Amino acid sequence: GNAAFAQGKTYTLKVALFTPERSSTSRWFKMQEKRLAEKSGGRLKLQNFFGSSMGPMPRHYDLARTGVADMAFFQHGVTRGRFPLTELFHSPYLAPDGHKGSLVATKTAADMKDRYLAPEHKGTRLIWVVFNRPSGIYDASKPIRSLEDLRGRRYRAPTPTDVAMLKALGGLPIGLPATDMAESLQKGTINGVITDPIGVFSFKLGEMLRYYSPMFVSVISFGLVMNPKSYDALPKDLKALIDELGTKEAASEMAMLSWGKDFPAYTKYMDSLKLERIALAPEADAAMRAAADKVMAGRIAEMEKKGLPARKAYDEMKALAAKYAAE
Amino acid sequence: MTAQAIGGLGVVVLIVLTLLRVPLGAAMGLVGLIGYAAIDGWDKAFIVFGTTPFSLTHYAFSVLPLFILMGTVATRSNMSQELFHAANAVFAGRRGALPMATIGACAGFSAISGSSVATAATFTQIAVPEMRRFGYDLRLATGSVAAAGTLGILIPPSVIMVIYALAAEESVPRLFAAGMFPGLILAALFMAVVWVVVRLRPGWAPVGEAMPWRERLRAAGAMWKLALLFGLAVGGIYTGWFSPTEAAGIAAFAAIVIAGATRQLSLRGLWDCITETLRTTAMLMFIIVGAWIFAYFVVQTRLPSGLLDLIEHFDLAPWAVIAMILVFYIILGCVLDAVAIILVTVPVFLPVVTAMGYDSVWYGILMVVVVEIGLITPPVGLNIFVMRAQLPDVPLGTMFAGIAPFLIADFVLIALLLLFPQIALWLPGVLY
Amino acid sequence: MMALIGAAARFLTRVAAVFLLAMVAVNVVDVGLRSGLNAPIFGAYEIVEFLLAAVAFLAIPEAFLRDQHITIELIDQVVPQRVVDWLRAIGTLFALVFVALLAWHMVRPTLDYMEFDEVSMDLQLPLVWKAGLILAGIVASVATAFALFLRDLGRAAGRGA
Ligand code: NA
C-alpha cells in the first residue's frame, strides 16, 4: 500500500549554502551528502548548492522558510533584528579564545536550542546553531596594548556588539561589506579588522596585518534550518536521519570541521605570516571587560523592554559556557 | 524532460525571443521564471522571481551610476574634443595621423568612460567629420572609431567589468587592474593596424601638415583635465585616500567641478547629464533583474555540471574547451548585446572554467575582449549602430569593411592572453 | 491619463536625481571627513546602498516611456515594416507581463521586511524603506509599460488597416 510506496520513494533535499564549495564550512555538508545516502539506502539525497547559487547570502534563511530550498545554512548577523536571543551569543568574552571557544559556544547553543533559539527561527525547523572561533583585533601597523592605543583606530567590526564596544572605548567602527576588507586594509582606509583567525585566512588578509590583540573576544553564529513542509513530507525513518543531524554531537562535529584544529591549509597559511601576538595590559583588559558588561547590560535592558527573556537567557548562557569551558 | 534538457531549451527559447524583438530584460526574466517553474513548480519560481529585485543593491554596484555620470559629464563638457586635438598634435605629419590620434584619444577617454558605446558615439561626432574633411577613406575613418571605441570597456573603469564582477562574485578593483595592460596593448595593436593599412593603401590616408614642436606641446597641454581626473582617481586609491569604490564618487564629483570651473558645463547641462545617467542605469538595471532571474533558473538546471560531464566524457583538454567557448562567444557576439552575453553565459560557463583551474579574473578579461568583438561584428554591433545613427549617409557595409582589419588586433590580443595570462594577472597581483 | 503617467515617471526620475547627487555627496563628505578629521560617517556604505535602490530603480519607468530598453533590432532589416510594428507591440506586451508579474510578486517580500522588523547592520535603518523604493520603481513601470503597449498596438493596427 501507501507505506510501501513511501518506502521505495527517493527524496531529494536542496540545501542552500552561501559558502564556496572548497571552504572548510562546506566539508560537513559534503560528508552528510554521503552519509545520508548510505544510511537511507539511497532514498535520501542532499543536493548542495554552494556559493550563494540559490540566492544572495542575506536571503538564505528565507530560502528555507519559503521552501525555495529545503534546507539553508545561513549567518544570523546578516539579517539584523530577526534573531535577537541568538545574537546574545555574539557578546564579548562569552567563550575562551581559539578553537575551543567555537566548541564551547556550540555546545551551549545545543542546550538552549529548544527553549530559546528554535522559537525565534520563525517558519522553519532549527537543526543547529554553530559558531566560528572567537575574534580579536588585527591591526595593520600598530600594536594595541592599552586603551590609549585604541583611540581613533579605524576598524571594520562584524557585529553590532563590536560596534558598540568600539564606540564605548574610543575606536572608530567602519561599516564595510566583508568582501571589501582586503582592499580597504591595503589602501589604509581602515587600520585593521575585528575578525576570527579563519576570517584572516579565508579573506586572505594576512599579508596586510601585523599585530593581533585578543580583545573583544566574541563569536559569530551560523544556523542550519529546514523547511517544515519538507520535513513533514519525509517518512518516519528519514525524519529520524534528519533529527540525527541536529544533535549536540553533530553540531560539534560541524563546528570542529569548520573552525577546528584539523585544517592544514589554514595552519600553513597562518604559519607563513609575520603576525605578532600582543599581550594586553591588565588594566586595559579589565577596562574592556567592564565596557563589555556595560554594553551587554544596555542591550539586555533594551530587549527586556520588548518582552524578550534576555536576562534569563544571558545568565543561563554564561553559566553553561563557563561549565563547558572548564571541561 | 530532465532539468538539463529544460535548461538547453530555455537558452534556445531566449535567443529566439530576443531575435524576435522582445526586450532583453523581459525575455530573460520570463524564460527564467517559466524554466524555474518547469523544474521546481510555480510557487518556488514566483518566490525567487519576486525577491530577486531586492537583492541587487550591492554597495559595489554604486560605481556603475557614478562612473556613467563621470563619462557623461566629460563628454558634455568637451573634454573628449580637447583630448582629440591633443592626440592629433602628437601624430601630426604622419600618414594616418588622424586615425592614430583617434585611437590614442579613445584610449585616454576610456580611462574616464566606462562604456564602449559612449566612447564610440563621442568620437564619431569629433573624429569622423575631421577625417572626412582631410579626405580620409571612409572605411578607415569609421573602422578606426568603431574599433577604438571598444577600448572603453577594456581600459578601466568599465561598466561591463562591473557587471561581470557582480555575476561572477569577483572584485571590481581586481578586474579593473587586470584590464589595464590588455587595454594598452590593444590600443597599440590598433595603431599597428592603422600603420599597416596606410602602407598597403596609401590612398586611404593623406599626409597632413606637420606641427611645430611648440604647438604640439601647447595642444598636448589641453589634456590636463583628463590627466587630473585620472591622476586623482588612481593617486587617491594608491595612497589610501579613498577606496576604489569611493573613487567613482570622487571622480564624478571632480569631473563636475572641473567642467563647471572651466565654464564648460551649465547647471542645465549638469541636470541633463544626471537624467541621462539615470536612464542608462535604469536600462541596465532592468536587464540585470531579468538576467538574475535567468541565472537562478540556470543554477537549477545544473547545466554547468552537465557541461563538465561532457568535457570529461570526451576527455577534452582545458585549452580546447576554452577555444570552443571563445568560438561560441564570437558567434553569440554577432547577434547578442555585450551585457546580455555576460549575464546569460557567466552562470553557465564560469563554473566550468574555474573547475578546469582557470582564474576568474583572467577569464573576465577574456570575456570583455570577446564581447568587444561582438560590438563591432555584423549583423548586430552596438558600436556600429550608434555610429550609423550619427552618420546616416555612410552604408553599413562600408563600416564593416573598415572594421575587418582591426579584428585581427583583437584576435592577436586573445592569443596573447591565452599564451601569457600574466598580461592580465600581473597588475592585480601587485596591487592586491 | 497618458499625460499623468508621463508626469509621474518624470517625477520619479527627479527623485532619483536627488538621490544620485546625494550619493556623490556622501562619498565626497565621507572621504573628506575621514582623511581630514579622522571622523568618517558611520555606515556610509549603507547610506549609499539605500540611495542606490532609488538611483537604479526609479528611472526604469521613464526608460520605458522613452523606449530605451535594449532590444535586438536585427530582424528589422529582414521583414516588412508592418511585421516589425507587430513584433514591437508583442515585445512590449512581454515587457508589460514581466513587470506586472514582478510587481505583484514583490509585494509579499516587501511585507516580510516589515513583519520581521529587519534593519540594516550598522545604522538600523528599516529595510522596508529600501524595498519600498524598489517596489515603487517597478509598480510605476507597469503603468508606463502599459502606456507604451497601447501606443505600439495603435501603431501596428493603424498600419495594418
Ligand atoms: Na573605460
Ligand code: NA
Ligand atoms: Na556583433
